[in-house]
Amino acid sequence: METLGQLDPYLVGAVLLAVLALDGSLLIGVVLPGDAAIIVAGTALTGPSEVALVAVAGVVGCHLGATGGWLIGRRYGSLVRHSRAGRWIGEHRWARAERLATGEGSGPALAAAYFLPVVNALTPVLAGTLGMSYGRFIRWALAGSTVWVSAYLVLGSVAGEFVRNNEHLMVPVAGCVAVVVAGLIVISRRARANREMEISEPAGSRTPETASRPLQ
Structure with a gap:
């Protein structure tokens, strides 16, 4: 710096x-x-x-x-x-x-x-x-x-x-930033995985029992 x-x-x-x-x-x-x-x-x-x-x-x-x-x-x-x-x-x-x-x-x-x-x-x-x-x-x-x-x-x-x-604060600040970034990455990946699962699952898929059940 x-x-x-x-x-x-x-x-x-x-x-x-x-x-x-x-x-x-x-x-x-x-x-x-x-x-x-x-x-x-x-x-x-x-x-x-x-x-x-x-x-x-x-x-x-x-x-x-x-x-x-x-x-x-x-x-x-x-x-x-x-x-x-x-x-x-x-x-x-x-x-x-x-x-x-x-x-x-x-x-x-x-x-x-x-x-x-x-x-x-x-x-x-x-x-x-x-x-x-x-x-x-x-x-x-x-x-x-x-x-x-x-x-x-x-x-x-x-x-x-x-x-x-504030050079003496760099280590704790860097540690906090690393933890926050890691948390955001994990949350983002989980959210993306959930979206991909929802997209890949057929919207109208139902089990045979559910499909044969009459609508109320």
Whole structure:
């Protein structure tokens, strides 16, 4: 944290700009989620002026990434989705991004998609593939990316400052966070397993005794 705090904010902004530009255009966000990059960048910032400077750079990077992804989708969208890399990403992720791009309220959904890791890297390509106009797409992309970058930079900056001033609390805090995360993972997996069981079980299945019993 001390090393990050000594970095030049202009350098932090330049690196973040490059990462977020690649995030949406070349699908780097599938491997390196932009959320993590923004939060790490935020830990290197120590004041509102530095946060504002890097936020501008981050939003410019998002604009470049969204534009590049839209152009790639416009020309090669279906090829990307059905390529080996597209299959590795997973059809369920493509489908989720497609629902955001085509469902009701697709504009606000595209803005909110920036807060969904991996999905936010796929939506620009899908927006171009599905023929969404660039003007409409980029307006919502800029709105969402501005809130996304600003919120996560502030979060990272606050967290970094807390760590630098309270190093003695890091072990117990990290332990508590690990327990909470582990609990959430277990709950999420159990809920997913229950949903899959409900889906796989025929809705109208009944035992022979139940099926032969007359309705009351």
